[in-house]
Amino acid sequence: MTYLTRVWKKAIAVTLMSASLVVANTAMAQDLTVEQVSKIKSKLSKLGLNADSVQASKMEGLVEVLTDQGLFYTSSDGNFLIQGKVYDIGGAQISSLTESSLAKVRVQGMTEFEESMIVFPAEEEKYEITVFTDLTCGYCRKLHQQMSEYNDLGITVRYLAFPRGGIGSQSFVDIRSVWCSDDQQQAMTDAKGGEQVQQKICAQPVAEQYEFGRKIGVNGTPAIMLEDGNMLPGYKTPEQLQQILRSIPTAKAG
Missing domain, CATH: 3.10.450.70 (Disulphide bond isomerase, DsbC/G, N-terminal)
Structure with a gap:
């Protein structure tokens, strides 16, 4: 020990x-x-x-x-x-002081990393989610396979990297290569489809995204952050996610 x-x-x-x-x-x-x-x-x-x-x-x-x-x-x-x-x-409803504090940090972080996210935009955007993802995660792949369904419901999906093996692992090397690709969207789709990732190194802040995830309580993927900073652990179907987003006042549409 x-x-x-x-x-x-x-x-x-x-x-x-x-x-x-x-x-x-x-x-x-x-x-x-x-x-x-x-x-x-x-x-x-x-x-x-x-x-x-x-x-x-x-x-x-x-x-x-x-x-x-x-x-x-x-x-x-x-x-x-x-x-x-x-x-x-002490109030009418029980609330988590911990989640309230972390939500503020998440919102700030989403702003800081906005330019380095890989985004799959909805044509008629109503909602926006930010997802910590890993290439080898089964439910991350399932979510990505349904990207058109999320987009059709007006949900824009923005990716941040969270290689579960940690910095320096093969999962880190592979997902960094996706972020360093000329066509990030296609590279993400190919990698999650099981294709071999062409190794690339660049200045993309993949390590920083991973560290941000650790700081705000991410311990598995996919982890979905909402616009108000609340976080949903695990995979949600397009319909489940739409129902959740409809209940949030800060969403672009109800």
Whole structure:
């Protein structure tokens, strides 16, 4: 068992304890000091987690930390780490504070990566989805085979790369080659049809797209991001997806 594995097991074991501690710590100010942020980042770094942002959570006493491996929570002193979702049960409806925070990061990321997406546009666009995809994923291939059906329903599909084998794997090399192709759409269709990918290297941000996916909670493909930042795990038929999109106020058409 590696050191990091042992640390993670201990972190999981104290989750319930840490949750009760942070609830009790109602005296903590909502604004974190520079020293607190630095201390939390340092402790997480020892676990192999690189913190992009550290801020007080809406739940008093709980600190929200966005890392390169997802969203975590810590106590104000950084001595306790929580992995999982936090829910607000104080209103009329239960809502996930975790998903609310991640949705904002997803929307920002979709804007940043917009120019590097491979897009299959609907002729009469009503909705737009962004899909993390992998060439070897069976349901990713199924989704792609039905592209015309999604498009006919007014759904534009935008792809981001998420090679499940990770950076440097064969799946990474292959999907990077698709992004580096002169005709990206055809290369994507060919690759998902089982054809051999012609190896190419270029400056396309495939690694950055993959890291973005890890940060926002993608752990499998396909993972579908909606325009409001909400994410749907797994494959959805064209009809299922249309029903979901119709229920979202931010969609271009109802």
